[in-house]
Amino acid sequence: MKKITDERLILKNLKNIRNAYAIQTIGILSILGYDWITRGSEVMYKSPLWFVFIVSTTALTLFSMNISVDHEVRKKAPKRSLIISIVIIALISMAIGIFVPFTGKSGPINGLIVGGIGFICILIPYIYIYYLRTKQQD
Structure with a gap:
């Protein structure tokens, strides 16, 4: 072919x-x-x-995500964006971890687990975007 x-x-x-x-x-x-x-x-x-x-x-x-990063017009500072994202994700995960024990039969351990899993699951795409942005700058 x-x-x-x-x-x-x-x-x-x-x-x-x-x-x-x-x-x-x-x-x-x-x-x-x-x-x-x-x-x-x-x-x-x-x-x-x-x-x-x-x-x-x-x-x-x-x-x-790959297409979105390629389409970005201005050059973003990848490291700064990643740090800001990590701080925001950490705050959201802590809020989720704090509120989970108040939603019924869950205990503080469940709040810690849910907050930690949420942090990791949300962090992975941001690390991938960071990788794409640094690759694009090189």
């Missing part, structure tokens, strides 16, 4: 892939919605389609 070099055909191919992804996502959400309505949320979360949906959405988000 020959590599396509015509930019119009490449753009059309990318639009076709985007449309196929949209149709696939709508189909997955429809099946998950049907499972949720007929059998409940526990069955829906145990479905392999749930895993496929979460992985594909995460991949799409990471790819979009």
Whole structure:
């Protein structure tokens, strides 16, 4: 097979892939919605389609971050942005950790665990953006 070099055909191919992804996502959400309505949320979360949906959405988000960083016009200081993000994430995680014990039967250990997991899960994309920005500056 020959590599396509015509930019119009490449753009059309990318639009076709985007449309196929949209149709696939709508189909997955429809099946998950049907499972949720007929059998409940526990069955829906145990479905392999749930895993496929979460992985594909995460991949799409990471790819979009790469495009967003490439599209940034002004040169941001990556280290300064990362430090500001870490401080804000830490404050949000501490607030979540403090409020979790007040929401019912949870104890302070659960608040610490939820706050820590939230901190790590939110921090990972910001570290990836930092990596992309430093890579772009080099």
